[in-house]
Amino acid sequence: MKTHGIAVMALLLTAVALTACSPASPTLKSDEDRLRAELNLKPAKWPLKFKEHTFIPLCYSTLACKVSYAGPPWIDDKPSPPSSTYGPKYLDHIMGGHVGISNFPDPAEVTWRSMDGVEHKALIDIGAIFRDRVVRHNVPREEVAELVHGKLSGNPLILLEVNDRTIRVYMRAFIPTKHLSDPDNPLSDRRDELVLARTYQY
Template identity: 35%
Template sequence: MTQASRPAEPTSDFPWPLTFSSFAFGVWVFNTLQANVIFQGRQFVPDEQLLQPSGQHPSPDWKDRWSASFIVAEDMMPPTPVEIAWRSLDGTDHATVLDLINDIFPGWDVRHNVTKAEVNEDWARYDKAVPDILLEVNDRAINIYMRATVLTKLPPVSDRPDNFSREDLISVWTRTF
């Protein structure tokens, strides 16, 4: 039995895989009795969630609109690790430290669902992707996602002929404590 091979990617002179040299960071915490997230010397959990339950997220489609706003510029790379301390709904205290660059994104690769053949070559050659790295603390789990705008040669969705990009939310890392 022969194994089917993947079609070869077209050759091009733009860098592949796409990488980032800066990013935006964002956090959502819910289903915890209390929580705190510290990154780059900044607290990312609202004061009211530090000592009381965070509750559930009010919208079932919240991830569709989730984005980051804290910019980690090139001169801040690599950033400090993320320090997370929280109490899950069962009353158990948890703490962990995550090094986003060395442990989760060691090659600084942008995670996306666009093939090299679909990428707008001029954009990939001259511009840098600045993805959102998104951290979710949810009861006993920590999830890390990436959302990056990747410009494409053609509209990826037929009902949006004016949109030449994709912005998929990609699950990158998860751990249950």
């Protein structure tokens, strides 16, 4: 009986040891990992695409200007100063606009008078310019940070500029990056430069 008891004890100790050594359920290594899991952060789906956009028109060097797109028209019925008034980076800090526009309304209708007094009218088909729904940006794929569900959280801005006899269409999107562009600036973990998509001359 004594030998039997010793054998049973040995079996129990072996079972406990095996349980202790068996692989445990996966655990997250850090708060960063837990946050990543909670937010469902995943590698960016490529190419980055958009289903809605924000729109803003701007007029420079015009005697009068009107832009109609996805809502009430934007009207500037007074002479607008040249873009040079605002310096070489006059579009760098332009934000805001008409938000939440589904892709895509009818073309933008633009009527204006250039500085020589000539009247112009143009239809700018935003949907045709961005028919592929791909976000225009300059961040390499390997530098784009993980995103919620792998998608951008904000809509890109489409900017339509009327400048005397020229119309330009740009896109600006906020792209989170894996690294800081300025090591001394903790807010430089994204890029949002304007990307020129189309130019028209009149």
